[in-house]
Amino acid sequence: MLGEEPVVCKENESYVVLEGNRRMAALKILLSPRKYLSSIRATTIERANFQIEKIDCHVAPTRIAANRLIYRRHNGIPVKRWDKINQDAYLNNLISIEHLNIDEINKELGVPPSEIRKSLRRFNAHQLAIKLFHSYPYELQQIAQTDFPITNLERFYDNEKGAKFIGISFTATGKVKRHIPQKDFNERFMFIVREILNDRLNSRIFNGDKEKEDYFKYLSEKFSLVPANFEESGFIDDDKPDVSEPQSESQPQPKGKGTNQSVSNIKLFGEADWHTDIYRIDALFMSLQKINHKSHLDMVAISFRCYLDMIVYQYLRKKNLIQNVCEIENVEINKENNKKYDKARKYILTKYAISEDEIVETDLRGILNLFEKRDVNYAPNLSKMLKYIASTPELLSDPRQREALSHFLTPSNPLINIKSLNLLIHNEYQSISVEELKKTALFLLPLLQHINSELKNAE
Numbered sequence: 001m002l003g004e005e006p007v008v009c010k011e012n013e014s015y016v017v018l019e020g021n022r023r024m025a026a027l028k029i030l031l032s033p034r035k036y037l038s039s040i041r042a043t044t045i046e047r048a049n050f051q052i053e054k055i056d057c058h059v060a061p062t063r064i065a066a067n068r069l070i071y072r073r074h075n076g077i078p079v080k081r082w083d084k085i086n087q088d089a090y091l092n093n094l095i096s097i098e099h100l101n102i103d104e105i106n107k108e109l110g111v112p113p114s115e116i117r118k119s120l121r122r123f124n125a126h127q128l129a130i131k132l133f134h135s136y137p138y139e140l141q142q143i144a145q146t147d148f149p150i151t152n153l154e155r156f157y158d159n160e161k162g163a164k165f166i167g168i169s170f171t172a173t174g175k176v177k178r179h180i181p182q183k184d185f186n187e188r189f190m191f192i193v194r195e196i197l198n199d200r201l202n203s204r205i206f207n208g209d210k211e212k213e214d215y216f217k218y219l220s221e222k223f224s225l226v227p228a229n230f231e232e233s234g235f236i237d238d239d240k241p242d243v244s245e246p247q248s249e250s251q252p253q254p255k256g257k258g259t260n261q262s263v264s265n266i267k268l269f270g271e272a273d274w275h276t277d278i279y280r281i282d283a284l285f286m287s288l289q290k291i292n293h294k295s296h297l298d299m300v301a302i303s304f305r306c307y308l309d310m311i312v313y314q315y316l317r318k319k320n321l322i323q324n325v326c327e328i329e330n331v332e333i334n335k336e337n338n339k340k341y342d343k344a345r346k347y348i349l350t351k352y353a354i355s356e357d358e359i360v361e362t363d364l365r366g367i368l369n370l371f372e373k374r375d376v377n378y379a380p381n382l383s384k385m386l387k388y389i390a391s392t393p394e395l396l397s398d399p400r401q402r403e404a405l406s407h408f409l410t411p412s413n414p415l416i417n418i419k420s421l422n423l424l425i426h427n428e429y430q431s432i433s434v435e436e437l438k439k440t441a442l443f444l445l446p447l448l449q450h451i452n453s454e455l456k457n458a459e
Contacts, residue, residue: 006019021427022427030045033045083147120173122153125176139193268293274452315454
């Protein structure tokens with residue numbers, strides 16, 4: 001069935017998977033389990049003697065040609081529907097990354113221009129909410145989730161009174177315009193978002209005329225419904241050109257090639273010129289500095305994630321600390337395994353009324369795959385290595401930098417954290433904007449400077 005086939009595109013002599021990365025990854029694991037899994041798990045899979053020579057794929061002639069299929073697939077029956085936030089991010093990426101305009105998206109995907117504009121408004125309103133709540137980790141975590149009820153916010157700002165209450169409107173391509181001073185705008189916008197988070201503003205409360213009238217009466221007790229400093233013209237809080245504006249057909253704009261950007265505009269780490277004398281790491285760094293991250297965002301983001309993993313590992317390896325990281329991770333794994341074992345043991349004792357002597361611990365642990373982890377020569381994951389650096393004053397002497405790195409590793413920082421970077425590799429629905437990538441690189445710049453300096457001194 002076409003709706004279940006991976007979507008690929010031939011580039012040079014290889015096929016690039018555009019849709020179905022997790023299925024491809026699963027097949028690779030089944031074919032070569034020892035390459036990706038522990039010995040125990042690999043042995044279990046090998047018993048199935050899984051064999052496959054080829055699978056059916058839908059081959060798209062170009063990446064752009066694949067957009068229609070991918071979009072329709074996730075807005076139809078065969079595959080789980082995209083939520084609004086993922087759908088909006090996809091359409092926004094076609095404009096900001098693929099450099100399509102609204103008319104081109106309409107032709108490619110068959111989505112009406114009015115729906116595209118609504119989607120772009122939702123995307124920018126959601127991004128604004130994330131930005132404003134950046135210092136409120138608990139609420140930020142809820143807002144950043146893909147199941148955040150963005151349509152409740154849309155329903156409010158689509159109402160004329162609601163839009164004037166916030167002081168918000170949008171350009172033709174979804175850019176946010178504010179009509180009141182920044183402080184008042186932020187206060188009102190954040191208030192409405194909190195109302196949604198606390199389920200005090202939803203489709204039941206803000207639905208019919210009577211319900212809306214009651215809600216605005218409730219707001220009038222806290223704020224003026226139309227701020228006295230409301231400006232009809234409004235303005236966009238963005239000092240950069242609106243790259244999302246539709247391009248005139250009579251004056252086509254170049255896409256990618258021919259932009260003649262200066263080198264300083266495309267270097268992710270400014271004028272940094274780091275060398276470790278490790279070919280693979282230095283090659284990745286050169287790519288990160290040379291490739292235009294605005295035109296090849298996904299490739300640069302994934303390369304950045306790989307570079308970060310490799311250079312942090314080499315830094316700890318040359319300081320003979322990899323074993324320390326593994327031992328700490330082992331303690332955490334064994335502690336969690338013991339909890340699972342005790343839970344299973346108590347359940348069996350209660351459910352089947354047997355004695356302690358009848359439970360053979362090694363057998364039960366084997367069935368549950370809860371063996372004690374002993375190997376301290378494996379490569380720990382990136383988050384564990386960074387966590388170790390953040391908690392070790394001998395490696396990072398500045399306490400504020402350690403505190404900042406620890407915050408970077410927490411789920412409460414969903415814009416620029418390791419989980420987000422990992423999902424770029426493992427989840428085809430995860431995306432990152434140019435600004436988020438630049439923010440991540442800027443945040444980690446002091447740490448990478450420190451690591452490169454240490455590696456150079458070690459040599």
